[in-house]
Amino acid sequence: MTARSDADLDTASSRGPLDWKRLGLMFLSRYGTIFGLVMMVLIFSINAPDTFFSRANFLNILSQASLTAIIAAGLTYTLVVGEFDLSIGYVASFVGLIVVGFMSYQGMPIWLAIACSLAIGVGLGLVNGTLVTKVRINAVIATLGLGTILTGVGFTYSAFPIATGIPRAFTNISLGRVLFGIPNPVFFMLGVLIVLWIVLNKTDIGQKMQAVGSNIEAARLSGIRVDRIKMFAFATAGFCSALTGTLLSSLLGSGTLGTADGYLLDAFAAVFLGSATLREGEFHIVGTLVGVLILAVGFNGLAILGAPTHFQPIFKGGILILAVGMSTLARRYAASN
Template identity: 50%
Template sequence: MHVLGTYGTILVLILMVVVFSAIQPDTFATVGNFRNILNDMAIGTIVAAGLTVPLVCGDFDLSIGYVASFSGILMVGLLSANQLPIPVAMLIVVGIGMLIGIVNGVIVSKIGVNAFIATLGTGTVVVGLNYAYSGGIPLQLTHSTDFTGLAIGRFLGIPHLAIIMVVVLGVLWVILNRTVQGQHIRAIGVSAESSRRAGVAVDRSRIVAFAIASTCAAIGGVLMASNLGSGQVTAGDGFMLTSFSAAFLGSAALREGQFHIVGTLIGVLTVAVGNNGLAMIGAPIFTQYLFAGCLLVLAVALGGIGRRYGRG
């Protein structure tokens, strides 16, 4: 059961690749399809990996999806209506994202509002800002139309999105596993009180964790806008649920119920491969939801079993 708990998700992933390749060798098991999968999952992975940081710290962030939507709209608005240069617009959008994260962190750590409620509140405010800015109407990209090249282009045959995803994952992995800040975030996730007594700046670390999640959500929103070539009012909202699914799915993998970056990547990858494969074999779309939902519950349940019986 221990093995099933910690390696179950990876087994499912490998099994799916083998089975889908056997059934559809000409469409599924191709470089092109692999590239598609990477491309499709990239933005979701960036948002989910960002969310993983406050989760490691023991905090939920429900605002990420709304931050992604708002960031996408704002990006297109700044390029089209304000005709700002692409890098300037990006800096502003990602900066605002980071700011929202800092606000989340301050409300949660300094004021002491439960993270679930606090981020539900700030997320809703962000939806309000989104509608105030866009009027609830999609924005078209009228200037800087080469902005779409950011998400759609390829470098040496590798989609830009996949490259950006790997860079973000790498940076987040280093932060969590190799920096003092990451060490503190992981310690707080185990026991905030012990960390405080050991001299860790608990509040500041939690704020940083929220800022990272929100920054990643904003980056996701910018890439989404580039990918769509327009600003859609609710395009990023769904990232909230998929990110939580991926992070929890990943928490069951390899490390017995701990959130970690590689786990989250495995989580996103498993769902992405499953959805892609199911589509390839012509399964109706509802099967994708059944698959993702059942996998999540099963993996976390088995992960719990691994946790309970795993300590030999």
């Protein structure tokens, strides 16, 4: 705990039994998600010890969580600066289609197809940033509009899934296991999370991002180029979305428009769950990872216990409501101190 946390606990304890509610809210706002994750692991392990509680299954959970974590990490940056990006799933689907198309239709080598696709993702993020900061369109409208446009452009490029002319080396990017039998996407996830955590917490631009998200007017008066900071956040989200779409197409061995659209809800649920982890309603990378793991463990455990498939959207929607509720409570608690 931090010194502030200890002081809060001491103060609350000295006030008597009426402050148990405050203590409970303080615990919920900082450690509720971690406690929930541990409880989920324990419950599933007890009910399915031979299948859930195994190295192979834990690697499977990490593999399933990896792509969600990458796209959610990019979304975290836009939320840190106080904006929304509803195009991330559309961008991932679009890039997942064209990266395969570049190899199959245009005959590009793997490295060039991937490089061009990631650059397109960054470019789409910059388009979002420009619409929001320069044209002054509401972020929800701008990003949702761009995502809808990408759907139409994707169908124009290829109305059918692209599953031919894909080099085996491309599919091995996601299907391979280079070290200790750990799926490659897990290493991509760790690399992205580490880099984004360092940028957000240990660099000047990261401090400026947090300043913009905390108080945009104060940040502007202090000389921070607010528009540039927001565009950087949107560009990062675009890159992470493009990387997610590329890895997903590599995993599936084909390019199909719409395959990554579902990551939008997963990413928002994970990021809002993460904002109620360790900090008082702040968006941060470590919290996002915890939120992603909660989703992955929940989906995996329900599948192992034989829950019907339609339970997954129920669980996902419930988690999103819970995540926003916990984040709101955490922010309310932080504002009252």
